[in-house]
Amino acid sequence: MSDELLRGLEGVLVAESELSHVDGQAGKLVYRGYDIETLAEEATYEEVLYLLWHGDLPTRAELSSFREALAAERAVDDAVLETVTALAEAGEHPMAALRTATSMLSAYDPDVDADPEDRERALAMGRRITAKVPTVLAAFERARRGEEPVEPDLDPELSHAGNFLYMLTGAEPDEVSEETMDMALTLHAEHGLNASTFTAVVIGSTMADIYSCVVGGIGALSGALHGGANQDVMEMLHEIDDADADPVEWATARREAGGRIPGFGHRVYKVKDPRANILEGKLRDLSASTGDDKWLRYTTSIEAYLEDEGLVEKGIAPNVDFYSGSVYDHFGIPMDLYTPIFAMSRVGGWIANVLQYQADNRILRPRYRYVGETDATFVPLDER
Incomplete structure (x- = not known):
C-alpha cells in the first residue's frame, strides 16, 4: 500500500466509467x-x-x-x-x-x-x-x-x-x-x-x-468551491452595472487588488470549457431576440481582456459558469436559484x-496518513 500523499485525491483512479469523458487539454466533453x-x-x-x-x-x-x-x-x-x-x-x-x-x-x-x-x-x-x-x-x-x-x-x-x-x-x-x-x-x-x-x-x-x-450530492454541490460560481459571476456583472463601470476597467482593478474573476479557471479544463462556448452562443441568441445585450457585452469584453492578458495561455479559461448565469437571468430567475x-x-x-x-461495487475506503501523537499518557480527570 502506497504512503504517497495525494491531496484532494488529485489524479487518483478509483473506478472505470462509460458515462462521460472530460479532455481538459482539448476542451472536449463526451457523454x-x-x-x-x-x-x-x-x-x-x-x-x-x-x-x-x-x-x-x-x-x-x-x-x-x-x-x-x-x-x-x-x-x-x-x-x-x-x-x-x-x-x-x-x-x-x-x-x-x-x-x-x-x-x-x-x-x-x-x-x-x-x-x-x-x-x-x-x-x-x-x-x-x-x-x-x-x-x-x-x-x-x-x-x-x-x-x-x-x-x-x-x-x-x-x-x-x-x-x-x-x-x-x-x-x-x-x-x-x-x-x-x-x-x-x-x-x-x-x-x-x-x-x-x-x-x-x-x-x-x-x-x-x-x-x-x-x-x-446536493450537499456537496452547495459548497462555495463547487456549484456557486455561476451566482458569483452574476453578482460580479451586477456590481459592474450598478457602478456604471467599464467591464474591462473593473476587471483590471479587481485583479490589481488581488481579486479573482469568477467563472475563470477549472480543475480539469485548461482551455475554454466547451459548455461555455455553447452557452455563449445561446446568450447571443437570447440577446438578439430580446434586444438586451448588456450581459453579453460585459462577459465577452472581460473574456477578451483576460485572454489578452495571457490567462488562457496559462490554462485559466472561461468555464461553464461564466455564461450560464447570464442565460438564466434572461428568464428572470433569481441568482440563488x-x-x-x-x-x-x-x-x-x-x-x-x-x-x-x-454494478461492480467495492466500498470506497481511502485513508488518512496519521500525523498525531502515538504515546500520549492518560491523566486522570481529577489531576488535569
Whole structure:
C-alpha cells in the first residue's frame, strides 16, 4: 500500500466509467461517446437521461414511453409542499431547502425499502427524484414570492425543462426559452467524478438507497468551491452595472487588488470549457431576440481582456459558469436559484454514476496518513 500523499485525491483512479469523458487539454466533453456539442444541439434532456441511464440513445417508441413515465412522476405530496413553503417562509437557502425536501420525498416512495441491488427499482426511485426536483424548486421560489405553487403538467408533451419554467412562472414557455433551458440541463447533466458525484458514489458504495446518494450530492454541490460560481459571476456583472463601470476597467482593478474573476479557471479544463462556448452562443441568441445585450457585452469584453492578458495561455479559461448565469437571468430567475438548477440537471448524472458503480461495487475506503501523537499518557480527570 502506497504512503504517497495525494491531496484532494488529485489524479487518483478509483473506478472505470462509460458515462462521460472530460479532455481538459482539448476542451472536449463526451457523454457515452457523443460529444456535448451534438447532444446540446440535437438531443433533448430526456434523451440524454435515457442515454446515461440505459447506455444508448432511445428509439422514438422508447423515448415516448420514457417521457410518459417521467412526466407521470412530477407531482409531489402535499406534506412535502407544506414543508417547502415553511422553509421558504423561514428564509432557508434554496439548496438547503432542496436537500431537505429531497430527503423527505423518500417517505412517499413505494420502492424505498427495495433490495439495494434491484437495479430496476433503484431506477424507478431515480426517475421519481428527477421528475420531482423541478416541482420542489418551482414551489419553493413561488412560496417565497408569496404565490401558490403551480401544479405540474403531467402531459409528456411539455418537456422536463418546459414544465419547470411553466411551474416557475405559471405560463407555458415560448419555444426559445424551453429549448434554452433544455440545453442548459443537458450541459450540466454529467461531468465525471467531480466532488458531488464522488460524494454520491461514496454513499452508493455502502449500498445506501438512491435518495441518500442524491441528498449527499446536493450537499456537496452547495459548497462555495463547487456549484456557486455561476451566482458569483452574476453578482460580479451586477456590481459592474450598478457602478456604471467599464467591464474591462473593473476587471483590471479587481485583479490589481488581488481579486479573482469568477467563472475563470477549472480543475480539469485548461482551455475554454466547451459548455461555455455553447452557452455563449445561446446568450447571443437570447440577446438578439430580446434586444438586451448588456450581459453579453460585459462577459465577452472581460473574456477578451483576460485572454489578452495571457490567462488562457496559462490554462485559466472561461468555464461553464461564466455564461450560464447570464442565460438564466434572461428568464428572470433569481441568482440563488442557479445552483439548485444545476442540481436539478445533475441529479440524472448522480443516479447514473451510483448505479454504474454499484454494478461492480467495492466500498470506497481511502485513508488518512496519521500525523498525531502515538504515546500520549492518560491523566486522570481529577489531576488535569
